[in-house]
Amino acid sequence: MNNIIEVKDIETKFGDKVVHDKISLSVPKGSIYGLLGPSGCGKTTLLREMLMLQKFQDGEIEILGHKLSSIKYKEAVKLRKEWGVLFQSGALFSSLSLKENIALALVEYSDLSKAMIDDIVEFKIALVGLNSSDADLYPSQISGGMKKKAALARSLAMDPKLLFLDEPTSGLDPISAREFDALILKLRDLLGLTIVMISHDLQSIYDTLDKVAVIDNKKIVYEGDLDNIFVVENRFVKTFFKGTKSV
Numbered sequence: 429m430n431n432i433i434e435v436k437d438i439e440t441k442f443g444d445k446v447v448h449d450k451i452s453l454s455v456p457k458g459s460i461y462g463l464l465g466p467s468g469c470g471k472t473t474l475l476r477e478m479l480m481l482q483k484f485q486d487g488e489i490e491i492l493g494h495k496l497s498s499i500k501y502k503e504a505v506k507l508r509k510e511w512g513v514l515f516q517s518g519a520l521f522s523s524l525s526l527k528e529n530i531a532l533a534l535v536e537y538s539d540l541s542k543a544m545i546d547d548i549v550e551f552k553i554a555l556v557g558l559n560s561s562d563a564d565l566y567p568s569q570i571s572g573g574m575k576k577k578a579a580l581a582r583s584l585a586m587d588p589k590l591l592f593l594d595e596p597t598s599g600l601d602p603i604s605a606r607e608f609d610a611l612i613l614k615l616r617d618l619l620g621l622t623i624v625m626i627s628h629d630l631q632s633i634y635d636t637l638d639k640v641a642v643i644d645n646k647k648i649v650y651e652g653d654l655d656n657i658f659v660v661e662n663r664f665v666k667t668f669f670k671g672t673k674s675v
């Protein structure tokens with residue numbers, strides 16, 4: 429299977445308002461794939477549809493061979509365990525330590541022993557570049573960059589094949605943002621992840637993405653790599669990427 433996700437002719441409406449008008453795209457296995465487009469074009473809505481958090485009106489989304497339009501409850505429960513999600517808010521539970529936050533899904537969904545879970549959590553903490561001494565800290569005691577790393581460690585707890593990131597570098601200072609990009613690239617290579625990411629961060633887009641889809645005015649106006657984006661006749665693309673070829 430070359431494509432982990434196939435989106436075919438998706439139509440989405442909120443009441444009379446059409447958000448997606450026959451949107452199609454495909455996410456290759458092992459790629460870091462970007463969903464780009466102006467504010468309000470429907471990126472988060474599409475991400476939520478992929479995550480089965482929101483219904484679409486027509487078309488099909490196929491993830492890891494599962495057709496979401498007709499997926500059964502048990503199959504959906506299993507499929508959800510195949511992916512990790514890092515939402516923009518990246519919300520960690522404030523009453524739990526980093527260690528407890530990262531262990532949450534393992535405690536909830538696995539029957540692993542406490543010692544085993546502790547080992548896994550320790551490994552995930554190291555994987556995202558946090559120190560083992562950070563494990564007992566609470567979210568209020570750490571920086572924004574550390575929170576993102578901890579949230580990423582939590583999304584990796586169940587060893588997902590797929591990772592969904594919604595504007596992961598937003599709110600980070602430039603140094604933490606570049607560190608986070610490097611981490612994403614490292615994890616993709618190390619774990620063989622496929623990553624779908626919404627981003628408005630131009631540097632992050634250039635540094636991490638293999639393939640992008642640009643949504644504008646209800647349609648996909650471009651799908652492909654960034655080398656060819658400069659020929660696209662679209663106002664958002666022209667404005668967003670203007671003069672940045674050498675970034």
Ligand SMILES: Nc1ncnc2c1ncn2[C@@H]1O[C@H](COP(=O)(O)OP(=O)(O)OP(=O)(O)O)[C@@H](O)[C@H]1O
Nearest residue numbers: 442443445447465466467468469470471472473474
């Ligand atoms: N639950 C909802 N009910 C009604 N309209 C909605 C709902 N969710 C999203 N929309 C509308 O759908 C459109 C797409 O929203 P969405 O959040 O997907 O855009 P986006 O591309 O992610 O924007 P941004 O880049 O600003 O996060 C917007 O016009 C939004 O107001």
